Amino acid sequence: MVNLRNQMQGIVPYFLAGLAIIVVWQGAIEILNPSAAILPTPGATASTLWTLIATGELFTHVFASLSRVLSAWALAAIIAIPLGLIQGSNRRFESVFDPVVELFRPISPLAWIPLAILWFGIGESGKIFIIFIATFFPILLNTVSGVKAVDPVMIRAGRILGCDTSLKLFLKVILPAAMPTILVGLRIAFGTGWAAIIAAELVAAQEGLGFLISDGMEILRSDLVLAGMVVIGILGVMIDSVFRLIGRKVNWGAQ
Numbered sequence: 001m002v003n004l005r006n007q008m009q010g011i012v013p014y015f016l017a018g019l020a021i022i023v024v025w026q027g028a029i030e031i032l033n034p035s036a037a038i039l040p041t042p043g044a045t046a047s048t049l050w051t052l053i054a055t056g057e058l059f060t061h062v063f064a065s066l067s068r069v070l071s072a073w074a075l076a077a078i079i080a081i082p083l084g085l086i087q088g089s090n091r092r093f094e095s096v097f098d099p100v101v102e103l104f105r106p107i108s109p110l111a112w113i114p115l116a117i118l119w120f121g122i123g124e125s126g127k128i129f130i131i132f133i134a135t136f137f138p139i140l141l142n143t144v145s146g147v148k149a150v151d152p153v154m155i156r157a158g159r160i161l162g163c164d165t166s167l168k169l170f171l172k173v174i175l176p177a178a179m180p181t182i183l184v185g186l187r188i189a190f191g192t193g194w195a196a197i198i199a200a201e202l203v204a205a206q207e208g209l210g211f212l213i214s215d216g217m218e219i220l221r222s223d224l225v226l227a228g229m230v231v232i233g234i235l236g237v238m239i240d241s242v243f244r245l246i247g248r249k250v251n252w253g254a255q
Contacts, residue, residue, distance in 0.1 A: 014237060040223040048223040049230060052212075062231065064208040068124070068200060069193045072131035076193075077186060080136050084143025084182075089174065094144075101140065109134040109196045113203060122204035130203070134196035135189040142185025146178030180247065187243035194236050 022042045029041055036044065052058035087094045109130050120126035150173070158173035201210025209228045216224025 037220045037222060040226065045223050045226045045230070048221075049227040052227060058231065060207055061209050061212050061228075062235065064205075065197050065201070065210065066235075068127050068208065069131055069190070069197055072128045073135045073186075073190050073193050075128070076132050076135040076139055076189060080139035080185075081143050081182060084140045084185075085147055085170075085175070085178075087140075088144040088147025088178075089170070101137070105137045105141075107133075110199050113199065117203060126203045127200040127205065130200040131193045131196050135193040138189040138192055139182075139185045142188065143178065143182050146181030146185075147174060149181060150174050150177045183243070183247050187240065187247065190239060190243065191236065194232065194239070197232070 025042050029039060032039075040048075049058070052061075083097070087097055112130055112133050116126040116129045120129055154173055154177055155169065158169050197208065198210035198213055201208040202214055205211040205214075209232050213225050213228040216222065216228065
């Protein structure tokens with residue numbers, strides 16, 4: 001009962017936020033009276049969303065987008081976490097690698113679209129590359145931060161308690177202590193990757209939520225655009241909730 005009550009308390013703020021958005025949205029339509037092509041009603045958008053669900057088209061787009069984000073996010077994690085662990089624990093490596101990171105980090109994933117097309121063509125690789133760029137740096141920087149934030153007292157205690165090699169110390173003390181921060185980086189990275197899906201699917205996509213939004217824009221179907229945005233928002237909240245749940249367990253274990 002307690003868990004159910006806590007879950008309900010967690011859902012209520014999102015429900016109220018959604019209700020407030022709908023009220024403001026409908027109020028803006030009543031006051032401004034825009035064309036349906038510019039701003040459809042919440043009811044019209046909900047009807048379009050239901051049609052996408054009933055025909056199964058929505059699930060095709062969701063699966064395509066999720067598979068791209070997951071692939072890019074996993075690839076970024078495989079590369080960024082080891083690099084971050086090395087950079088956080090080796091000052092010489094950091095002095096060489098950090099300037100390179102800081103040079104590329106401010107560049108928007110959108111700026112990579114022309115090169116993605118030139119290097120990878122218009123297939124899946126180019127889309128995954130753009131999302132990879134969006135997810136790589138949050139994972140890397142949080143991993144570095146997690147390693148550097150390990151309490152020196154824990155390291156000394158680990159040595160006293162039998163971690164007599166650097167590898168043992170790293171695996172039994174440094175990595176577990178850094179895991180909560182690394183997980184935050186993974187969570188942030190998935191969010192940035194999910195946000196980058198629209199840019200990625202501008203590269204000649206035939207399916208995906210980003211494609212759905214851009215297609216709606218081209219044919220002046222703002223209801224399709226808003227339906228895609230709603231789905232991206234809802235899925236983003238659901239995925240973030242999963243990361244929060246895992247994060248609480250990791251934090252508990254670290255303590």
